[in-house]
Amino acid sequence: MVRLMWPELHNECAASGHKMFDGSRRLKQIWDGVRLEVTGDASSVVLNSFTQLDPDLPLTESAAQEIGEETEDGAIYTITLRRVQVHQAASKGQRWLGVDSEPAMNLYETCKVRTIKAGTLEKLVEYLVSAFKGNDSTYVTIFLCTYRAFASTKQVLDLLLNRYGNLHQMNGDVSKLTPDDRLELKKTISSILGAWLDQYSEDFRKPPDYSCLKHLYAYIRQMFPGSDLQRRAQVLLGTFQRHKEAEPDQDAPDHSSCTYTLVEENGFEDEKPDFLSFIASVVAEQFTLMDAELFKKVVPYHCLGSIWSQRDKKGKEHLAPTIRATVTQFNRVTNCVIATCLSDKTLKPQQRAKIIERWIEVARECRIFKNFSSLRAILSALQCNSVHRLKKSWDEVSRENIRIFQELSEIFSDDNNHSLSRELLIKEGTSKFATLDINPKRAQKRQQQQKEMGVMQGTIPYLGTFLTDLVMLDTAVKDHLDGGLINFEKRRKEFEVIAQIKLLQSACNNYSFTPDHRFVEWFRSIEQLTEAESYNLSCEIEPLAESASNTLKAKKNSGIIKRWTE
Numbered sequence: 001m002v003r004l005m006w007p008e009l010h011n012e013c014a015a016s017g018h019k020m021f022d023g024s025r026r027l028k029q030i031w032d033g034v035r036l037e038v039t040g041d042a043s044s045v046v047l048n049s050f051t052q053l054d055p056d057l058p059l060t061e062s063a064a065q066e067i068g069e070e071t072e073d074g075a076i077y078t079i080t081l082r083r084v085q086v087h088q089a090a091s092k093g094q095r096w097l098g099v100d101s102e103p104a105m106n107l108y109e110t111c112k113v114r115t116i117k118a119g120t121l122e123k124l125v126e127y128l129v130s131a132f133k134g135n136d137s138t139y140v141t142i143f144l145c146t147y148r149a150f151a152s153t154k155q156v157l158d159l160l161l162n163r164y165g166n167l168h169q170m171n172g173d174v175s176k177l178t179p180d181d182r183l184e185l186k187k188t189i190s191s192i193l194g195a196w197l198d199q200y201s202e203d204f205r206k207p208p209d210y211s212c213l214k215h216l217y218a219y220i221r222q223m224f225p226g227s228d229l230q231r232r233a234q235v236l237l238g239t240f241q242r243h244k245e246a247e248p249d250q251d252a253p254d255h256s257s258c259t260y261t262l263v264e265e266n267g268f269e270d271e272k273p274d275f276l277s278f279i280a281s282v283v284a285e286q287f288t289l290m291d292a293e294l295f296k297k298v299v300p301y302h303c304l305g306s307i308w309s310q311r312d313k314k315g316k317e318h319l320a321p322t323i324r325a326t327v328t329q330f331n332r333v334t335n336c337v338i339a340t341c342l343s344d345k346t347l348k349p350q351q352r353a354k355i356i357e358r359w360i361e362v363a364r365e366c367r368i369f370k371n372f373s374s375l376r377a378i379l380s381a382l383q384c385n386s387v388h389r390l391k392k393s394w395d396e397v398s399r400e401n402i403r404i405f406q407e408l409s410e411i412f413s414d415d416n417n418h419s420l421s422r423e424l425l426i427k428e429g430t431s432k433f434a435t436l437d438i439n440p441k442r443a444q445k446r447q448q449q450q451k452e453m454g455v456m457q458g459t460i461p462y463l464g465t466f467l468t469d470l471v472m473l474d475t476a477v478k479d480h481l482d483g484g485l486i487n488f489e490k491r492r493k494e495f496e497v498i499a500q501i502k503l504l505q506s507a508c509n510n511y512s513f514t515p516d517h518r519f520v521e522w523f524r525s526i527e528q529l530t531e532a533e534s535y536n537l538s539c540e541i542e543p544l545a546e547s548a549s550n551t552l553k554a555k556k557n558s559g560i561i562k563r564w565t566e
Contacts, residue, residue, distance in 0.1 A: 075119035075127070076485060082111050082135075111135070118485040121151050125159040132188050138495075144196055145498055146491040149306040150479065153203045153212050161219050164189055186223070193220065194229050201236055202299065207244050213237050273522050275340045276358055282516055284365030286523070287333060287374040289513040291460045294329055295373070296508050298322045298463070300498045305474025308467055326463050330377045336526045337381030341390075342537040343527065352541075353396035356382065360401045363408050369511075370428055370459040372411075372421065379409050386531075386538040393542075418465060425461055425500075458508035461501075469497055 070077045113135045116127045124143065131139035147156055164185070177185065193216065196203070204213035217233045224230055302308065302320035310316050311324075337359050341352065359378055366375040381387060382405065388394075397405075411421050477490040529537070 069117065070114065074485070075123040076117045076481070077114045078117045078489075080113045080115065082113050083108055115139070117489050118481045118487050120485060121155065122159055124486060124488060125156055126163055128160065128192055129164070129185065129188050132192060133184070140192055140195065142491055142495040143488075144200055145301050146304065146494055148203075148301060149304055149474075149491065149494075150486050153206075157212055157216060160192075161215070190224055190227070190229050194232070197229075197232055197236060200301075204236065205240055207240070210237060210240055213240070272525065273518065275355060275522075278519055278522075280358060280361035280365050282519060283362045284369055284371065284374070285513045286516055286519045287362075287366065288369045288371040288460065288511060289515060290329060291326075291371055291373045292458060292508045292511045294322075294326045295460050295463070296505050298326060298501070298505065300501045300505075303463075303467055303470055303498065303501060304494060305471040306479075309471050309474065323463065323467070326373070330373060332523075332526075333374050333377035334381045334384075335528055336523060337378050338384060338387060338534050339526050339529055341381075341387050341393075342529070342534055342541065345537065345541055349390075349392035350396045352390065352393040356387075356393060356397055357401045360397075360405045360408075364404055367408060367411075370457050372425070372462045373460045375408065376412055376462045379405075379412065383409070384534075386534040389538060390542050412462075421462070421465065425459065425465075425504075428459055458510040459504050460508060461504055463501075466497055466501055470494060473497070 065081050066078060067081055068079050070079055115136045116124065116131070116139070119127065124147075127136075128140055128143060131137070197216075204210065204216070206212055213233070213236065217230070217237060220227070220230045220233050299320070299322050302323050308320055308323065311319050341355055341359075347355075359382060363375055363378040363382075366372075366378065394402075411424065412418065413420055473490070473494060477493065478487055479490065481487050
């Protein structure tokens with residue numbers, strides 16, 4: 001052990017006219033990488049150990065290294081060493097001397113961080129409190145978002161409230177705590193329960209008796225009487241009960257997930273508008289408004305593979321309604337494109353080409369608005385067999401529009417697991433404007449106009465990409481480790497995807513479009529075609545023999561689909 005008398009050393013160097021770090025800048029950085037521990041004597045510093053860290057790293061950047069695991073009864077913990085900078089308040093003497101401004105006084109320490117990797121349900125629930133107070137700050141958020149994959153709301157609530165059943169009585173583990181520790185524990189429990197109520201209130205919507213919410217309310221009233229937490233729980237219970245009383249007949253069709261009400265066919269005051277009467281930007285704006293409203297309502301944990309993969313099973317027809325609403329909207333857009341291209345069999349190829357060109361323009365506008373959902377729906381429809389086989393019509397489409405169509409289609413190429421569309425989401429996910437590397441000058445001009453007007457944008461992803469990732473993750477990674485412990489590392493990986501969805505949902509608040517009721521009524525009145533019906537219409541327009549030599553071959557792009565199945 002080496003003892004360095006810091007004030008004396010500093011004074012000695014100053015008196016001799018020598019600098020403490022007379023050598024290279026690298027030597028000074030190595031010195032900053034030394035872990036220093038102050039002993040009881042405030043005037044001295046003990047060099048307890050010397051570990052040379054990478055001096056090229058910024059001094060404020062924490063380094064982490066996984067070193068192993070620890071096993072306890074019912075739990076496995078991952079052990080990580082993290083280098084953190086310690087900002088210690090300077091003493092009165094140091095401030096007087098101005099020593100606290102010396103960069104060489106920066107202290108670093110290596111902390112041992114323990115995060116739970118797997119455990120029994122009891123251990124995972126118990127860890128909520130220690131994680132909240134400790135270094136695993138994201139655990140509570142991840143647990144509340146993903147626990148439904150391995151437990152019910154009642155199971156988690158019972159374990160949590162039984163573990164910390166009475167914070168006032170001096171018994172069990174609570175009796176060993178100091179008054180300050182008990183107060184901190186109460187605040188921690190209050191924060192966890194508050195986050196659960198605020199962020200995942202639907203967990204407690206269990207009519208008709210709402211037993212979990214009533215159980216929680218009784219606990220809060222006992223432990224936190226008169227608190228804001230009690231008020232929030234009471235308001236939530238009242239809200240659920242009122243909604244239950246006001247619920248319509250279950251046999252009636254439910255359109256609550258749709259932002260816009262459906263209208264009866266031919267419900268227009270005047271003649272039904274023609275598609276070409278709507279300019280491309282208006283169509284894209286309206287699709288973006290509809291998509292954004294539905295995407296913001298998506299319940300992120302419904303996207304988990306263990307939940308979404310159950311949607312086709314008997315009795316699960318009403319599972320994940322917010323996701324089903326986005327699927328329905330995607331398919332409506334796809335159907336709208338197909339129907340407008342095929343419904344009028346009397347159109348000449350040049351006239352039908354104008355419709356195709358307008359849809360390509362709408363797709364380009366969707367790209368500018370970063371609406372990847374409707375963008376993919378439109379491209380999917382234009383590449384479906386019923387539309388794509390219309391050789392005479394496609395031959396009349398301008399070269400410029402063909403080029404734009406092909407470039408936009410490349411976004412959803414299935415090469416390298418759809419790497420291009422993923423890169424765009426990362427690049428533009430929370431940016432205010434689209435980065436248009438391949439769009440034509442007109443699109444660049446519209447983007448510039450939006451910037452000048454201060455119009456910010458969100459990003460609407462094609463949700464199917466996230467759903468596929470989460471289903472594949474659920475299939476590839478085990479739910480339990482050897483010994484039956486719940487694999488919580490799997491939930492951390494799932495949350496990485498969920499967090500992206502939540503971030504994009506937040507960014508969607510940047511959209512500020514207003515509904516165009518004339519377009520909405522037209523869109524809702526479009527005839528719904530089955531695949532067989534659309535193909536028959538296509539063959540009536542161009543019989544099979546005439547379209548067999550279609551020269552507009554689709555690029556290798558199996559990523560574009562016609563229908564997104566529910």
